Amino acid sequence: MQKILIIDDDRDMCLLLKRFLTRHGYEVLESYTGKKSLELLEEVEPDLIMCDFRLEDMEGNVLLGKIKDRYPYMPVIIITGYSDIKIAVEVMKMGAYDYITKPLFPDEILITIKKALASEPAAHEPRHVVAPVEKDSTAATAATATAAPAVNKEPRPxxxxxxxxxxxxxxxxxxxxxxxxxxxxxxxxxxxxxxxxxxxxxxxxxxxxxxxxxxxxxxxxxxxxxxxxxxxxxxxxxxxxxxxxxxxxxxxxxxxxxxxxxxxxxxxxxxxxxxxxxxxxxxxxxxxxxxxxxxxxxxxxxxxxxxxxxxxxxxxxxxxxxxxxxxxxxxxxxxPLRQRPDDIMLFATHFLDQTNIELGKNIRRLSPEVEQIFRSYVWYGNLRELKNVIKRATLLSDGEQIEATSLPFEISHFNKLQFEKSPEPAPSVVAMPAPVREEAPEPARTLSETTLKGASIDAEYEMILKALKKVNFNKSKAAKLLNIDRKTLYNKMKQYQEFNNQ
Missing domain, CATH: 3.40.50.300 (P-loop containing nucleotide triphosphate hydrolases)
Incomplete structure (x- = not known):
């Protein structure tokens, strides 16, 4: 059984990844600090390491350098919540096999891990010629700065x-x-x-x-x-x-x-x-x-x-x-658009400009919350779906920016609905969100907090959610499965959202 070491100071993330990878036949070790992980590597040699870029006690590039000093050919996958091309340049220059950004997607994780393990070289056959890691952070910064202009250009669509x-x-x-x-x-x-x-x-x-x-x-x-x-x-x-x-x-x-x-x-x-x-x-x-x-x-x-x-x-x-x-x-x-997350905001801005002209509006931007939702959502309908969402949200918006309340329910609540923790195999396009406090399952209401109307709405919501997951979030098929029309399905989802916000 191949062994994977996960290094992340977010214990929930470690637990989530451990359960997921264990279900797929890997032995998983966990470490929550850079220091402890280096001590663990003195005793154990894993087949692959997944390391968060930002740890409490150590930056990911520093830890990567120390790992490569000990195991030059060890495949290391860097996890970061910051979709920053400079990080990619830095970690790839230092010998990381690849990097992935949060929110994590099960398919992307598995494919990257399998490729890394399949391409692992023999002990005498180096994967890359890796320059020695500079202890001087100034030198590392200079190397990054030198490489950045080649890839960190403003897009010219x-x-x-x-x-x-x-x-x-x-x-x-x-x-x-x-x-x-x-x-x-x-x-x-x-x-x-x-x-x-x-x-x-x-x-x-x-x-x-x-x-x-x-x-x-x-x-x-x-x-x-x-x-x-x-x-x-x-x-x-x-x-x-x-x-x-x-x-x-x-x-x-x-x-x-x-x-x-x-x-x-x-x-x-x-x-x-x-x-x-x-x-x-x-x-x-x-x-x-x-x-x-x-x-x-x-x-x-x-x-x-x-x-x-x-x-x-x-x-x-x-x-x-x-x-x-x-x-x-x-x-x-x-x-597909889900394989090009860095392009989502480029297209979203383009469609917003088009819709502003069409509707005679002057909405300048998407709110930071909407941007985060867009980046973590799996766009099943690709550009056509993104354009329709922008058109709908622009129509519903009055201010200078689009807020999350203007988005369809299944998009604004996507992270909450998607990740399955059951022992069943993960769906091919299911998003694994980074654990977030506000999106944790809500505590059950006590009897004094429960109303008959609330219980009825909760029961309907569970049925709707199961139907949506069964048909890969195709609303027309879900409505047919529930024996209701599409408009009724939208109204039920909106009713649940309003009840939950009370």
Whole structure:
């Protein structure tokens, strides 16, 4: 059994991590001070160390240096509640394997630990060439200051053609921009992978805008919204009288996009017969309207998008393998928003500016509490969900900043609701919040404090919470599960919030 040492002066955090990691098959040791942890390391050699950056008796960089003096190749993961790039630069320069920020996410913790343990080198094979740790704090500060300008730049976002999406100056977005610049001038067919609401269409538009076809049409089709009966007509068009209801000739999307770019979103949702027709279009660059007798020559660039890997869909028999290979000339992966926590406030500010113009308001900022909530929330709906939350909160706000009271219940209470302490495996996107006093479970009310109305509200709340967790906080599915409409669900959650604030 692999051994992990947790060093954190927050005993609740140590306990929470110990229970979580023990459930996943690790032996866990705890230490609450830097001094005690160094004494423990004289007797025990763990396989990995997780260390909080700010301890009561010792800074994390100082402790990291002492650990590396004794165990140069020991993988150390730094935990910090301060999302500060300077800390990342400092600890990585000193040989830390990685760093993670609070609030902690179970999946992120497990993946980071497994990668660190899997990449652990043999005793004779160093992982990094680590410079000796300077005892002089001035030297360490100078090294940090020298490295900081390269990574601690103010983001210079570029607004895309759609106006709804921006690129930050993060490593993820720089990579995507490089890929766009590389593929845009070509006629390659591109597959864009990403979850719903992550901005796949905006990236397709940017590819079109940077190509030689930028002055030609860009036509976007949501394949998931096409019915099986009408998909062929929408894509390829039809002749008058070709089927019942075809009262007039219709030009399809491929013809409309001729000379330009067609974007097929959620392409895996197309039926098998349409995939066959699409294969001919991709191979021969020709198409024929339904009921027609003549082929139409096509000069169109095809970009497709999917929230699942098309190769996996092909293996499951949901997508033609030959069509996948035709499409797979180049691919771009768009990571979900929850994997880019540093970008959340960049997008939030952008959407706030847009909504201010739309509503004629002048809300200047998000409150610090709202910023913290946004950073700890797992954005299941990605950018689309974030934009809708900003629009709703802006509408409800009267002052100069957005307060937590303007946020939906499931977002403002996310940390309180999410982390499961049961022995069941943790859900894939469940957030592990840092233990906080005000969010601890409330003490049970005494009989004198309990009312019939309060008991009824508490019982309803428990049922709603269970339903929300069961369907991954999809409110429409939760309402259906509870046999109520979505509006009633919102009212019940609001009623509980108001009762709790009394």
């Amino acid at each position: 570029q607004v895309l053609h759609s106006g709804d999406y921006i690129f930050g100056d993060s490593a993820v977005f720089r990579t995507i921009l490089q890929q766009i610049d590389l593929v845009a001038p070509t006629n390659y067919t591109v597959i864009i992978y990403g979850e719903s609401g992550s901005g796949k269409e905006a990236i397709a538009q940017e590819i079109h805008k940077r190509s030689k076809r930028k002055n030609k049409p860009f036509v976007a089709i949501d394949c998931g919204a096409l019915s099986k009966e009408l998909a062929g007509s929408e894509l390829f068009g039809h002749e008058k009288g070709s089927f019942t209801g075809a009262l007039n000739q219709k030009i399809g999307s491929f013809e409309l996009a001729n000379g330009g770019t067609i974007f097929l979103d959620e392409v895996a949702n197309l039926g098998y017969d349409i995939q066959v027709s699409l294969l001919r279009v991709v191979q021969e660059r020709k198409m024929r309207r339904i009921g027609g007798t003549k082929d139409t020559e096509l000069d169109v660039r095809i970009i497709v998008a999917s929230n699942e890997k098309l190769w996996d869909a092909a293996r499951k028999g949901k997508f033609r393998e030959d069509l996948f290979h035709r499409f797979n000339e180049f691919s771009i992966d768009v990571p």
